[in-house]
Amino acid sequence: MSTGTMDETGGRLPVQVGQEQLMALLDHTSAVIYMRDADGRYLLVNQEYERLFRLRREDIVGLTDHDLFPAAIADEFRANDRQALAGGVPVQVEEQAPGEDGLRTYVTVKFPLVDAAGKAYAVCGISTDITGRKQAEEQVRRLNDELELRVRQRTAELEASTQELDAFAYSVSHDLRAPLRSLEGFSQVLLEDYADALDEQAQGYLGRIQANVNRMAQMIDDLLHLSRATRTQLQRERTDVTALAREVTAELVAGEPDRAVAVEIDDGLVAHGDPHLIRLVLQNLLGNAVKFTAHTDDPVIRMSAQPQQGIDVFTVRDNGAGFDMRYAPKMFDPFQRLHSTAEFEGTGIGLAIVHRVVTRHGGQIRAEGEPGRGATFRFSLTPAPDDWVLR
Amino acid sequence: MSDGPILLVEDNPDDVLLTVRAFTKNHIKNALVVATDGEQALRLLHGDEPLRPALVLLDIKLPKIDGLEVLRRIRDDDRTRSLPVVVLTTSNEERDIVDSYRLGANSFVRKPVVFEEFVKAVNVLGVYWLLVNEPAPTGPGT
Secondary structure (H helix, E strand, O other): OOOOOEOOOOOEOOOOOOHHHHHHHHHOOOOEEEEEEOOOOEEEEOHHHHHHHOOOHHHHOOOOHHHHOOHHHHHHHHHHHHHHHHHOOOEEEEEEEEEOOEEEEEEEEEEEEEOOOOOEEEEEEEEEEOHHHHHHHHHHHHHHHHHHHHHHHHHHHHHHHHHHHHHHHHHHHHHHHHHHHHHHHHHHHHHHHOOOOOOHHHHHHHHHHHHHHHHHHHHHHHHHHHHHHHHOOOOOEEEEHHHHHHHHHHHHHHOOOOOOOEEEEOOOOEEEEOHHHHHHHHHHHHHHHHHHOOOOOOOEEEEEEEEEOOEEEEEEEEOOOOOOHHHHHHOOOOOOOOOOOOOOOOOOOHHHHHHHHHHHOOOOEEEEEEOOOEEEEEEOOOOOOOOOOOO | OOOOOEEEEOOOHHHHHHHHHHHHHOOOOOOEEEEOOHHHHHHHHHOOOOOOOOEEEEOOOOOOOOHHHHHHHHHHOOOOOOOOEEEEEOOOOHHHHHHHHHOOOOEEEEOOOOHHHHHHHHHHHHHHHHHHOOOOOOOOOO
């Protein structure tokens, strides 16, 4: 054994790498290293092995795993040894061995030592503790399962509440309208059959009853529309918003033959959303624009889109009656109106529907207006990062 | 020209009154027979001495046997398979419309709240189903 020492002349002797140096390496690694002969008797273990199993190398040499470990574990070690000896190539396996606080898991590389004649005479093993990693993997798997379960529960809850909404809307559809029909019908019967007995004022009162019945029927229908906008499943697809807007515009214009309204829809407007629900949004926003420009000379309505930090923002602008910004915060509430029925008809459900659809798409909506100078509605249909605010 | 009776299947007495009135206002001469629930309707159509109506006006929300079940049994029976059936009801929920047509309704009409509109609707229905439309023949050999 030579070390880097000085010779007689004071010069350094070259370092020779021998057993002492190699054992030093083996004894300072965190891997567990060991060597056994073809019969499974220990030839060598490193310091980490000693520390882990609280054995001394002098005591182990010559013993087998069956002398040191429970049978099941010893059997596994022996089997893996045999595999390496027989195969003649390194094998990698996962093994378990007892540790301080229970079984620990190791990834082990075992390879044979082969003599000049090609016969395997010993097997070497290098084992690394992967218990921590395995625990982390198990944790992840458990969290995933929990998450899946929660998703399934939420979906079921959502389906249940959608079904309730469905049943509610259905019952409203039938049960609330029938009495309204009777109220309206019998008011009409009175007007027709008792016209002689009813003076003008009485007939006027009956007229008021009928008007209110009508209004209530309209509100019920509007609530049903609003609930449909919530109930129907949102199915996103690439939607040609330009084409949809032009269709809706054509329908609106056809419904107002006495008016000439200039509606410009920009080309190339596209959204990734539910076309049925987007149509609802367009019907209401464009419909409002047409409605509120009724008393405007040269009414102009325009729909366009611009990206804001990568998110498409659609704009519908008109130069009609506009509104007072002081009342803007409530304008998306159901049945909230900013104009009297005498000025413009309507029950105030349209914007509530628009707001519901936009929100369901994960988007935002903003309205700006000035009395007498028109209104601008800006909305997005894509979920955005938390700090993105529609301008 | 169909001059058989019109079978009105309707459980709401107010609706019956208003419907009779609407037919009267339209000078529709056909007799109006009223069944106030599904069971009674089927007894009239499939019992002894069955009624052979020119038109059936069917509400779908009925007590005991509901309207859609009545429709199914009307279509299931050879004697009444080709009867003109107009579903006349309050709801316009898509589900109801789809189910009605699937079970063989000839038409689906949502009853308007405004009575004058209802009178106009009855007029149109009467003209079409009793005058314009050719019903399936019911004579011997068919």
